[in-house]
Amino acid sequence: MAQTLDQLLVLAQQRLVALWPAPWQPWVAAFLGAAAIVATFGGLFALTTWLERKGLARIQNRLGPNRVGPYGLLQPIADGLKMLTKEDIVPRAADQWIHFLAPILKVVPVLLAYSVIPFGRHLVALDLEAGLLFFFAVGSATEIAVFMAGWGSRNKYSLLGAMRAIAQLISYEVPLVLSAVSVVLLAGTLSLPAIVDSQAGHGWAGLANWHVFTPWGLAGFVLFMIAATAKTSRSPFDLPEGESEIIAGHMVEYSGFKYALFYLGEYLSLFAISGVGITLFLGGWRAPVAWLDWVPSYLWFGIKLLGCIAVFIWLRGTMPRLRADQLMNFAWKFMLPMSLVTLVAAAVWHATATWTFAGAGLWRWVLGAALLLLPYRALSRGLTQRGRFGPRRYRFAD
Amino acid sequence: MDPAAIIAALLALGGAVAAVSLRNLIHCALCLVLTFFSVAALFLGLGAEFVSFAQVMVYVGAIAILIVFASLMTRDPGTDPARAHEPRAIRPWPLGLGIAGAVTGVLLACVGSSRLLPDVATPATAPSVRELGQELMTRYVVALEVVGLLLTAAMIGAVVLAVREPRRPDQEVGR
Amino acid sequence: MFGAGLLKGLAETARNFVGSYHDPARLPTVEYPERRLASPENARVFPFLVYDGADPERGLRCVACKICEKECPPQCIYIVLERDERGKPQKHPRVFDLDVSVCMSCQICVEVCPFDAIRMDTAFEWSTPDRFGGLLLHKTDLAKPNRYYHQIHPTEAAETDARLAAEQAKAEAKAQAQAKPKAPPSQPAATPASATP
Incomplete structure (x- = not known):
């Protein structure tokens, strides 16, 4: 019974597909997904x-x-x-085609990215061998959309906003990918369902073997989520839209449904990137403890996704917007080194998996935590003490 | 032949032709992006998943953005439609054809003299990502490291060229 | 420790979030159309006309002197004097229109009125589907009893009534003083007696 419930969506899809003649079936299956x-x-x-x-x-x-x-x-x-x-306004000077295509190009790659995320047991549209790479590859296409929106509008604020947005997106893509790489290192695969499988089983005190319950995994998860916040340009990294500075950035000349598409794309990419974060670090659709395994897997995924969304809303309600120089300093002087350190810590964790002496688990923890905390301390000291987050001096305005 | 492959090939060719023939520099860059995507689709059709996604990530996510940023930062008359038809100092066609011919020649020479050619003709199955990684980390590790070193050197060079921040505030006064 | 401030901020917003569900002091919103706050005594929106007694037509204090019409900066008041069949002015407005879409709530009309006939109202719900006719208030819409004035501005209304009563008493005393050497008083005081609610 519990298993049927777990596979309900998969079975329903199979039933629906079986209604069609054989040559149509792959198309129907794809369409249904x-x-x-x-x-x-x-x-x-x-x-x-x-x-x-x-x-x-x-x-x-x-x-x-x-x-x-x-x-x-x-x-x-x-x-x-x-x-x-609402009226759909296209500025007279705008590059009509680019202005028209940009919102579409913003949404389509995000929807494509969903095809590799496992939402439940056997519930994945495409089990690609390089699924994670596919996700990051289609994610990079949104940068082009942002640029097209900014340039096609032929508006100063749009262009400035697009440049800010692209600078932010490519800066935070590096720590995003690097923090995901540590999971790939341990799981030994780029396929997302296989990464979920690598987190199967239960360890100490019946707790699941999720990557987030390891020192490097916790650090990696936090780094991944910070980078994801920046990548989806949500507060406190919402500089690309910065309504008080550049009114809405690359979206300033969009109205009505095209603007709604940008909005939709932003939220869809938020869900997609949260889904990947869940898959990489939070055990995907797996239950946290063994006695909760009867809850259907897609429900676990949904609960985790809603939890991630709640954290994003909480962050948005708390943090003020960063300044552009703070954004870049944070990306290159904190996030990037920290994600490299996390990679090293993950490698050490991987290498020490063969330790068998008494108390080995505890020593692995201590070693991993020390490997992360000492660089964290040093990096944060470097960031704060040298006035990196202090008031900015303007070279030409002083 | 697979109709999807034909469409992808036509799009790649069309995008490439548009990228060299259009007047507007940004349109050229975007057509180049179309070509990159179509080439990635071709790779995907040939079963080379990893190469296809790497193509999108590197070429669309990085190279195209680099081109676009460069064209945004420079004040070239090509980005200004009003001045697009002014005569230029250098004649682009012979230069472009010369460079394209040179690149094609080098590539053809490389492919022609490659020892890998007979091996590639009979792949039993498409290599998995794991095999690709294994090969890169064992057989081609020197080449990989050299490429990495080259890119790092290029990046340091770019940073050195780009950094013009004054070191201390008192040095700034005379500027 | 780097990041401690962020956690502190998150804790603060979490306290707000949870507190808004069980602590009424944290949720000061009054859901307006269903529940409403009483207007503060000194609130003012648009002017209205005060009348004494029960008849909104005859009790109007306004004598159509047109001072407010002339003083009104955005010129939103329009007054026509009442005349009888022989063309004699009647010290009463036949038409008193006020365009609240033009009025800027400056209260100058109130300050210049020598008869304490125009006062500021606190009613603010003037939304209407007809932005021309619906926002042009006529004499019948504007006339409100002195009782209403006491409700919305009790202090100010009491002061006005006291002053009016004193003026009337003075006028009566003067009239009596004048009447003694001469004939009995032929006509009463111009302002009608103020009725305290």
């Missing part, structure tokens, strides 16, 4: 806009949307209708 992903995460997008507004409101001691439907739950529908009925 794509439709399920678009419907699920489109719905989650709507839910998240509501959750985010509610959560931010509560953090600021407000009530949040509560007028449309019970608890304001129909607010996303009202927002969507508003977006759809």
